[in-house]
Amino acid sequence: METTDTLIIGAGPAGLTTAYRLAKAGHGVVVIEQDKHYVGGISRTVSYKDFLFDIGGHRFFSKWREVVALWNEILPDDFLDRPRLSRIYYAGKFYAYPLKAFEALRNLGFKQCLACLASYAHARAFPIRDPRTFHQWMRNEFGERLFSIFFKTYTEKVWGMDCDAISADWAAQRIKGLNLSKAIIDGVARSFGFKPQGGTSAKTLIESFRYPRRGPGMMWDAAAAKIKASGGRIAMDRSFEKLTCDPERRTWTVETIGGDGTRETFQARHVVSSAPIPELLAALSPTPLTLFHARALKYRDFLTVVLIGRTPRQWPDNWIYIHDPRVKVGRVQNFRSWSPEMIPDATSTCLGLEYFCSEGDDLWDMVDRDLIALAKQEISAIGLLRGEEVTDACVVRQKKAYPVYDETYLENLRMIRFELASRFPALHLVGRNACTNTTTRIMR
Amino acid sequence: MMTGMLTAANILAGRTLYDVWQVNEDAEYGEAGVSGAREALASARLVPRRVA
Ligand SMILES: Cc1cc2nc3c(=O)[nH]c(=O)nc-3n(C[C@H](O)[C@H](O)[C@H](O)COP(=O)(O)OP(=O)(O)OC[C@H]3O[C@@H](n4cnc5c(N)ncnc54)[C@H](O)[C@@H]3O)c2cc1C
Numbered sequence: 001m002e003t004t005d006t007l008i009i010g011a012g013p014a015g016l017t018t019a020y021r022l023a024k025a026g027h028g029v030v031v032i033e034q035d036k037h038y039v040g041g042i043s044r045t046v047s048y049k050d051f052l053f054d055i056g057g058h059r060f061f062s063k064w065r066e067v068v069a070l071w072n073e074i075l076p077d078d079f080l081d082r083p084r085l086s087r088i089y090y091a092g093k094f095y096a097y098p099l100k101a102f103e104a105l106r107n108l109g110f111k112q113c114l115a116c117l118a119s120y121a122h123a124r125a126f127p128i129r130d131p132r133t134f135h136q137w138m139r140n141e142f143g144e145r146l147f148s149i150f151f152k153t154y155t156e157k158v159w160g161m162d163c164d165a166i167s168a169d170w171a172a173q174r175i176k177g178l179n180l181s182k183a184i185i186d187g188v189a190r191s192f193g194f195k196p197q198g199g200t201s202a203k204t205l206i207e208s209f210r211y212p213r214r215g216p217g218m219m220w221d222a223a224a225a226k227i228k229a230s231g232g233r234i235a236m237d238r239s240f241e242k243l244t245c246d247p248e249r250r251t252w253t254v255e256t257i258g259g260d261g262t263r264e265t266f267q268a269r270h271v272v273s274s275a276p277i278p279e280l281l282a283a284l285s286p287t288p289l290t291l292f293h294a295r296a297l298k299y300r301d302f303l304t305v306v307l308i309g310r311t312p313r314q315w316p317d318n319w320i321y322i323h324d325p326r327v328k329v330g331r332v333q334n335f336r337s338w339s340p341e342m343i344p345d346a347t348s349t350c351l352g353l354e355y356f357c358s359e360g361d362d363l364w365d366m367v368d369r370d371l372i373a374l375a376k377q378e379i380s381a382i383g384l385l386r387g388e389e390v391t392d393a394c395v396v397r398q399k400k401a402y403p404v405y406d407e408t409y410l411e412n413l414r415m416i417r418f419e420l421a422s423r424f425p426a427l428h429l430v431g432r433n434a435c436t437n438t439t440t441r442i443m444r
Numbered sequence: 445m446m447t448g449m450l451t452a453a454n455i456l457a458g459r460t461l462y463d464v465w466q467v468n469e470d471a472e473y474g475e476a477g478v479s480g481a482r483e484a485l486a487s488a489r490l491v492p493r494r495v496a
């Protein structure tokens with residue numbers, strides 16, 4: 001049995017930041033990470049034959065000075081400043097988001113625009129009384145046609161729910177303050193190069209961001225190296241089976257199991273966890289009363305199909321949104337635009353097609369070969385890469401990418417937090433799993 | 445990352461200096477620092493509800 005001051009579960013940003021700070025202060029740390037090769041969690045850089053990918057695209061931008069200072073301390077020499085561009089791709093054309101009126105007019109074409117205006121006028125003249133669904137509410141605000149082009153499909157892809165099944169109050173909160181006439185005025189102003197007034201531009205448009213030249217994982221590889229240099233241990237390919245709290249002796253006993261079945265037991269004063277809460281609580285002994293609440297926390301999963309190839313068609317966006325109802329892909333990452341070093345040569349294109357899904361649904365359950373076939377077919381259908389231009393491909397899966405912050409989420413988390421604080425004071429939850437203070441944001 | 449830094453400070457101090465649960469991780473990279481998918485999901489920290 002190995003004894004340490006603090007045992008940390010997960011070598012993602014939260015676990016490694018904790019470990020780094022503790023190890024630097026001379027405190028003993030052991031980090032266990034279930035992945036065989038990668039540290040960094042969702043912020044890892046995945047590599048495949050010298051091509052590098054980022055899961056979801058990580059911009060380094062923080063309002064917190066301490067966070068920025070820590071980035072610079074861990075990775076002093078390897079940050080790039082990258083321009084940011086991300087547009088909507090619809091029917092073969094790129095649209096700035098928020099929309100620019102003239103660009104939209106030009107791209108949609110005169111007829112489509114007229115149809116949009118007519119459908120808007122119709123919706124205003126004959127609104128659906130007491131809209132109950134997202135669809136009805138949006139149709140009243142924007143007209144059927146604009147709704148179906150710019151809102152319907154993306155919303156359905158992200159949430160996996162039909163717009164007729166989503167309730168209207170969600171739309172009302174989400175799209176609050178956005179109305180078409182204002183959007184048109186703003187859009188016209190933006191087309192002429194004026195920034196919309198109200199000081200919103202600084203907050204909503206970050207024109208550039210920092211990015212490690214070999215992807216976000218570079219930061220976490222550097223952090224792991226520094227932790228080891230300070231005497232910490234990072235045990236890869238290892239998960240926990242049981243965490244037992246002994247309140248009398250004020251110690252934790254953590255039983256772990258490696259991918260190859262090897263068991264190892266640790267004793268520690270503190271346990272820090274960045275693992276998903278349902279998994280953590282299921283392994284705690286004595287059994288927490290809020291295990292039931294933990295099991296009610298829901299997550300959404302995410303997978304990226306990476307397509308590598310050569311094409312004359314280049315575009316500068318970091319990623320684009322796919323508002324095309326014929327395909328399931330939600331966004332396409334353009335890894336070269338994040339950093340040229342993500343691509344080992346000067347000519348290849350490497351795109352990451354992102355699919356939102358839930359463990360166990362049809363998409364998640366597809367085997368890699370079928371997913372690659374689907375991705376190839378979809379990328380040629382939307383016209384970004386032709387099927388025969390694709391020379392290689394792979395699939396990267398990310399379980400539990402997002403907690404689903406539904407109306408029960410915060411309440412369940414509050415109950416869990418209360419119990420953990422009173423019964424397991426030396427258990428510390430960190431990272432994206434541990435935040436109760438979430439704010440409502442309006443999608444722009 | 446912020447939760448990690450504060451937790452390390454709590455452990456080193458031997459007592460709860462900071463209530464880590466109050467941290468809004470997302471604030472780290474701000475409204476616009478968030479990639480779109482996440483924006484789409486997270487923006488609506490309120491998840492869509494089914495029509496009653
Ligand atoms: C699509 C997308 C886009 C994003 N864009 C940005 C962005 O632009 N900028 C930004 O700053 N952030 C972004 N984020 C958020 C960022 O990825 C997370 O905030 C960050 O990775 C959270 O770190 P964490 O350590 O809490 O969790 P994770 O990254 O999930 O790390 C947890 C680690 O714990 C390990 N683990 C889990 N269970 C166990 C177990 N039982 N035993 C051992 N190990 C275990 C996992 O393997 C993982 O390595 C994005 C996220 C997504 C999904």
